[in-house]
Amino acid sequence: MKYIEIEFSIKPLEMYSEILQSDLCDIGFESFQDTNKGFLAYCQEGLYSEKELNLLIERFIGFNPDVELSTNKKEIEQQDWNAEWEKSYPAVLINNYCYVHAHFHSPLEEVEFNIEISPKMSFGTAHHPTTFQIIELLQNENVEGKNLMDMGSGTGVLAILAKMKGAAYVEAIDNDEWAYKNALENVQTNQSDIVVRYGDSSLLDGEYDVFIANINRNILLQDMQKYSKHIKNGGVLFLSGFYVEDIPILMEEASKYGFSLDRQISKDNWAALRLIKK
Numbered sequence: 272m273k274y275i276e277i278e279f280s281i282k283p284l285e286m287y288s289e290i291l292q293s294d295l296c297d298i299g300f301e302s303f304q305d306t307n308k309g310f311l312a313y314c315q316e317g318l319y320s321e322k323e324l325n326l327l328i329e330r331f332i333g334f335n336p337d338v339e340l341s342t343n344k345k346e347i348e349q350q351d352w353n354a355e356w357e358k359s360y361p362a363v364l365i366n367n368y369c370y371v372h373a374h375f376h377s378p379l380e381e382v383e384f385n386i387e388i389s390p391k392m393s394f395g396t397a398h399h400p401t402t403f404q405i406i407e408l409l410q411n412e413n414v415e416g417k418n419l420m421d422m423g424s425g426t427g428v429l430a431i432l433a434k435m436k437g438a439a440y441v442e443a444i445d446n447d448e449w450a451y452k453n454a455l456e457n458v459q460t461n462q463s464d465i466v467v468r469y470g471d472s473s474l475l476d477g478e479y480d481v482f483i484a485n486i487n488r489n490i491l492l493q494d495m496q497k498y499s500k501h502i503k504n505g506g507v508l509f510l511s512g513f514y515v516e517d518i519p520i521l522m523e524e525a526s527k528y529g530f531s532l533d534r535q536i537s538k539d540n541w542a543a544l545r546l547i548k549k
């Protein structure tokens with residue numbers, strides 16, 4: 272199988288490299304290698320779309336007008352890109368509170384929650400602002416003794432954190448088979464007691480005090496009513512996976528089912544919301 276290699280040169284490098292890599296994962300890029308000017312990004316030839324890449328770059332520059340970005344494309348033969356990527360995978364520290372790391376990083380003693388994640392191809396390493404921000408919101412959330420749903424669980428990182436924080440019952444659902452299997456693996460590594468399920472909102476059959484959905488604008492709009500049917504009155508819904516300008520349309524939909532906005536945060540134009548159900 273052939274791969275497409277895109278060489279990215281970015282200025283300023285430290286600020287934008289990780290965010291851009293997370294965005295590239297969404298359009299099929301699976302591994303990255305740092306260079307002194309930026310990074311090399313790899314995508315299977317069959318999954319590569321020049322149109323999607325150009326749109327992503329256009330949007331990225333639109334949101335970050337001070338960034339200088341150039342690319343150079345090459346076709347190459349297969350290597351073990353995942354192994355390469357995992358080798359250079361940096362750990363993420365969130366507010367000195369939660370440390371999301373791979374097996375080759377040592378846990379940090381001074382941090383309250385250390386989570387070991389083997390990311391493979393799944394989303395949820397906390398590098399992306401959508402994950403990072405839900406972890407920040409969970410930092411201030413008392414989930415002790417509560418029933419919690421992590422919809423679109425990716426690696427399972429949020430479900431694992433919720434269980435570590437004392438949630439009584441935690442369920443994680445993802446409609447991507449790879450993510451489902453990866454969440455099972457991560458749940459086992461972190462010795463968490465979590466029910467992991469493969470599917471989508473049609474699986475919902477419980478009632479939750481806290482419901483997390485870090486997916487994307489369209490799925491959240493489509494499934495909001497279903498989520499609301501499974502959230503207790505007075506319960507909390509955390510939403511993430513969309514841009515700041517999407518907040519009004521999401522709030523318009525959420526308010527139809529009795530949700531009001533309690534808190535909103537944003538990072539690199541990605542928004543995360545805490546809603547309360549009346």
Ligand SMILES: C[S@@+](CC[C@H](N)C(=O)[O-])C[C@H]1O[C@@H](n2cnc3c(N)ncnc32)[C@H](O)[C@@H]1O
Nearest residue numbers: 394395402423424425445446447450471485486
């Ligand atoms: C943005 S990632 C979030 C992963 C993780 N919860 C985190 O915070 O890092 C979204 C996840 O939702 C999953 N997903 C997409 N559409 C879905 C749907 N309709 N129902 C359930 N999961 C879905 C994707 O497979 C992906 O793993």
